[in-house]
Amino acid sequence: MRLRNNRVAVIAGVVLSIATSVTASADGALRVCADPNNLPFSNGAEAGFENKLAAMVARHLGEQISYIWWAQRRGFIRNTLKAGRCDVVMGVPAGYDLVETTRPYYRSTYVFVARQDRHLDLSSLLDPRLHHLAIGVHLIGDDGNNPPPAQALGDQGIVDNLRGYSIYGDYREANPPARLIEAVENGEIDVAAAWGPLGGYFAQRSPVPLTVTPIRDTERFAPQQFQFAIAMGVRKGDHALRDRLNAFIDEHRSEINALLRSYGVPLVDLAATASGGNQ
Secondary structure, three states, X not given: OOOHHHOOOOOOOHHHHHHHHHHHXXXXXXXXXXXXXXOXXXXXXXXXXXXXXXXXXXXXXXXXXXXXXXXXXXXXXXXXXXXXXOOEEEEEEOOOOOOEEOOOOEEEEEEEEEEHHHOOOOOEOOOHHHHOOOEEEEEEOOOOEOOHHHHHHHHOOOOOXXXXXXXXXXXXXXXXXXXXXXXXXXXXXXXXXXXHHHHHHHHHOOOOOEEEXXXXXXXXXXOOOOEEEEEEEEOOOOHHHHHHHHHHHHXXXXXXXXXXXXXXXXXXXXXXXXXXXXX
């Protein structure tokens, strides 16, 4: 999944959103905007947890499901949701101001991923060993923006031993974000600082045993955030669909949590969202 400014672009106005929502309901289809090559979130085989979640939503609404597939890069929303080709994005940051968001359905955190046989037991951003270990991070966006762990490490002068892996990667290969975790597997780097759903999923399926540990000691790096609540997004003004999705979330939280755990997603108490807590 991309965060904040890197995940989505722009949306259509109220008139277009209402017209398209009516069409979708008349057709009896839940039209989902998704990336066909972005596990653990989604892929063309509908094997991602957002695909499974969308299927659950469609059953709840009594509708068929259909997809508009588009790589989640710059222009994703412009070419899908804004263009009226689909009606919901299954994962956006809660409160993202360019779409209408539902209540959050999960909250996750950045994690450290390392080989079990290294016995590093890393969890703190303040661990002095980070000054000497080879650390991998995702670079987000076309301009290679730094994610929160990279920013925090840079604030401590930990720069020369950082290795960047584009979250976009080579789209001809399956699941480009997986390259970061594969670098841990093959010993190219000592540890990865990754967004939890990515780290947890690929570590769970690694042929080499890996540890996944939530990153702690983040308070001193405020206002950097290391935990994010995730919601579904619809076009602004499409309150009818938003409310239907909210009802689904409220009624199926236990099933949603079970689905996320089965994909290795590290879950953080959603109560932290309401309190504004970062840890």
